Amino acid sequence: MLPESTNAEYKGATVSAWFLILAAALNIVAGGIHFLLPDGGAGVIAGMDLSERRETIIALFAWMGAMQIPHGLAQLAIGLRYRTLVPLFLLLLILERGLMALDGWLLKASVSGHHPPEHYGSLAVLPIALLFLFLSLRRRA
DSSP: OOOOOOGGGOOSOHHHHHHHHHHHHHHHHHHHHHHHSTTTTTTTTTOOOOSSSHHHHHHHHHHHHHHHHHHHHHHHHHHHTOGGGHHHHHHHHHHHHHHHHHHHHTSGGGGGOOOOHHHHHHHHHHHHHHHHHHHHHSOOO
């Protein structure tokens, strides 16, 4: 099911692949929390008020977790075995976190004024991911 590794063809910084592996682990853990916790982490971690539409909120958190787990597994495979795709997956991480930060701080989610940990995490990840994208595009000496 898996093609041969492309790691020998990757010319970027190895540390960028390891950063993607860290992002993968965090994505898989977050996905597990969202999918497996009784409230999906909405109340106990994000501090959301679940007094209204509890079932819908929890279902949406589980849905998000169901997407995060396979996405994290793909990031893990890229970081470990298919490193020629590291720049692409770092760019996707930047897009994902950029959209999350935009929504959390300026658009729909910002209306409530409530900022769960992920809003801060997205802001922190953006410049770090940009650095690792830059390093992944530079050829090693």
